[in-house]
Amino acid sequence: MKITRIETFVVPPRWLFVKIETDEGVSGWGEPVVEGRAHTVRAAVEELSDLLIGRDPARIEDLWQVMHRGGFYRGGAVFMSAIAGIDQALWDIKGRALGVPVHQLLGGPVRDRMRVYSWIGGDRPDDVAQAARAAHAAGFTAVKMNATEEMSYLDVPSKITAVLARVQAVRDATTPDFGIAVDFHGRVHLPMARVLARELDALHLLFIEEPVLSENIEALREVRRVTTTPIALGERLYSRWEFKTVLQEGLADILQPDLSHAGGITEVRKIAAMAEAYDVALAPHCPLGPIALAACLQVDAVAHNAAIQEQSLGIHYNQGSDLLDYVTDREVFAYADGFVPIPTGVGLGIEVNERYVREQSGIGHRWRNPLWRHADGSVAEW
Structure with missing residues (x-):
């Protein structure tokens, strides 16, 4: 089997899909995207295709190493996201060619269903209580909310x-x-992160996420000292090498690599195993589309330390197009009692609605995240 074609689709609300075709008629889908940089990642996928056309798609580990090590420069959000989506599609092809779900190729599942949480807002004045009540009524056992609006280095007690x-x-x-x-x-x-983390301790949270930017290792050490609440981070770390220091220094209790940013199934499976060796949980980041979620669930199925899964069904970003619009079986993510079943279909376990993908790619998107400013006019972290 040889790879014959790699095609990308920029689709609403803010996603990028990739389809890899082979000379034996077996195709696979992936989701390589950096939110707000979809067209940049699309160009990176196109450049990487030079290394892939004509190659055997079954040699996933070798192709991953070729993409990662085959150029002098490596790493970063754009490059690792391009690799991630391609990697997902290669695993999808392999599973389909062999007639099994990807998790069977990774050693078989350790669980039949995965706990999930819903997102409810929180960074602007809105009724988070009502949203939480609705999520609870829908059967979810957990939610995530943003802590704050923009915050200065030294801000007011209110x-x-x-x-x-x-x-x-x-x-x-x-x-x-x-x-x-x-x-x-x-x-x-x-x-302010030290103050906020300390004050939140009494509310017995599931976790606090990215209390400071992950590249500020010295700041993470300080936050770690003032809170007993579990700390989660990792959506802006892109390889096992970037997670290495976090694990070695015990700076997180939950790692959140993104299957569409951190090198795909191949890399996140390794990150999960590293975390397990440090008794650290896995909770993949996934405010993205159906292919990304399907890839997450394949890793969740085989990672013993996978604790909870983010998912974006109904999230505010998805106005106009949502996850289920892009799959043919709208029951594939059947949430119940706070869990979602591990997909058992071949490959990633979903069937992409290619007709709808092609239709929506004609619309495309140029999604950009908000740009916030402090009262003094300086740019604030979003």
Whole structure:
């Protein structure tokens, strides 16, 4: 079998899909995207195709190494996301060619279903309590919310009070055992992150996410000292080498590599195994589309330390097009009692609605994240 064609599709609301075709008629799909940089990643996929056309798609590990090591420069969000989507598609092809789901090729599942959480907002004045109540009524056992709006290095106490009030409102709207994760989104700097992390301890959170930007290792050490709440991070780390220091220094309790950013199934499987050796949980980042979620669930199926899975069905980003619009079987992600079944179909376990993909690619998108500024006019972290 040889790779004959690699085709990309920029589709609403903010996704990029890739289809890899072979000379034996078996095709696979992947989702290589950096939110807000879809066209840049598309160009990177096109450049990498020079290394792939005519090659055997079954040699996934070798092709991964060729893409990663075959150029002098490596790493980073764009390059690793391009590799990630291609890698997902190669695994999809292999599973389809052999007639099994990808998780069977990775050693077989250790679980039949995966706990998931829903996103409810929180960074702007909105009714997070009502959203949490709706998620709870829908059967979810956990939600994630943003902690704050933009925050200065030295901010006012009322900002802290407002965060605590929103989180308490979610707790009051649900139950004592309902999981509440609070995402600092990397927008809080160390002086306020220490204060906020310490104050949130009393609310018994599921975890706090990106309390400071992950590249600020010294700041992570300081936050770690002032909180007993589990710390999650990793959506902006792109390889096992970037996670290495986090694990060695014990700076996180939950790793959140993104299957569409961190090198795909091949790389995240290795990151998960590294984390397990340090008794650290896995909770893949995934506010993206159906192919990314399907890839996540294939790794969740085989990673013993996979604890909970992010998913974006109904998230505010998805207005106009949502996950299920792009698959032929709308029951494939059948959420129930806070869990989703591990897909058992061949390959990634989903069937992409190619007709709809091609139709929507004619619309495309140029999604950009918001640009925030502080009161003094300087740019704020979003």
